[in-house]
Amino acid sequence: MSNTEKTNSTIKSWFDRYADDLYSWAFYKTSAKETAEDLVQETFLSAVRGIEGFQNNCEPKTWLFSILNHKIIDHYRKNNKSSGLNGKKAERKALEQTDSFFDANQNWKVPGEEVVWEAEAHLLDNQAFKEILDICVGKLPDNWRLAVVSKYLSEKKTGQICRELEVTRANYWQIVHRAKLMLKKCIDHNWER
Amino acid sequence: MGLMQKILGKLTFPCKEVTEIIETEKATELSVGDKLKFKIHLLVCKVCGAYKKQSVLIGNALSRLTNAPPKNQKKMDAATKQKIWKEIEEEQD
Numbered sequence: 001m002s003n004t005e006k007t008n009s010t011i012k013s014w015f016d017r018y019a020d021d022l023y024s025w026a027f028y029k030t031s032a033k034e035t036a037e038d039l040v041q042e043t044f045l046s047a048v049r050g051i052e053g054f055q056n057n058c059e060p061k062t063w064l065f066s067i068l069n070h071k072i073i074d075h076y077r078k079n080n081k082s083s084g085l086n087g088k089k090a091e092r093k094a095l096e097q098t099d100s101f102f103d104a105n106q107n108w109k110v111p112g113e114e115v116v117w118e119a120e121a122h123l124l125d126n127q128a129f130k131e132i133l134d135i136c137v138g139k140l141p142d143n144w145r146l147a148v149v150s151k152y153l154s155e156k157k158t159g160q161i162c163r164e165l166e167v168t169r170a171n172y173w174q175i176v177h178r179a180k181l182m183l184k185k186c187i188d189h190n191w192e193r
Numbered sequence: 194m195g196l197m198q199k200i201l202g203k204l205t206f207p208c209k210e211v212t213e214i215i216e217t218e219k220a221t222e223l224s225v226g227d228k229l230k231f232k233i234h235l236l237v238c239k240v241c242g243a244y245k246k247q248s249v250l251i252g253n254a255l256s257r258l259t260n261a262p263p264k265n266q267k268k269m270d271a272a273t274k275q276k277i278w279k280e281i282e283e284e285q286d
Binding site: 004121 | 199
């Protein structure tokens, strides 16, 4: 087989194996059939264009999903209408709120007894905690939620050596930082001791 | 408490800055002096010490939340799948 034929058959085998999984994820993340279909198509088109850069010690499924996740985030960004007046207002309000957690010397304003939830065992598996976090994330301004999703969507864990396609992940650390402060306070308020 | 906090803030970093360092710790190289100030602040300031743990927990929980798999598998119909494959095939030529 020529190299091109080899590549073509590789892509075909990946398509047969993973297209449905990718579609399922894309649909779950966008709730739109046509969008999900487009995203799957775009993912494989990118894979074809970027196949030269694919490393052999990388899992195809991981690689394809990381391409898809970038496209999902791009989709969210395009659909993010919070650059309008209401969006800016919400962000401004949230900034003021997080500023208000600190006093004039920029130290924590402590109301007295701090709620200690971080010492709770198995918090990550705790259903109540997950629900509270979900609610708190929902309360974030749209732009902040987008930054959080951008950061955490298929964040690479150690072990996988998959060279990403030429995509620069924008660094929203300041927004993520503020979002986390907001989430902390929200959890503080909602966590039952 | 207020005065201690103020002094600690001046000697090390104010709490707000400490929370920022907690966020960027892995990505930035702190100077030896700053690293020491940071550590001391976390030892003395209970709220920041707690926040460091909370920040890690929130991060892990957000990662799980964002990447949680769907309960149901959705599939594309065969015709759509074929149509998409055709587009991909064309790209390969």
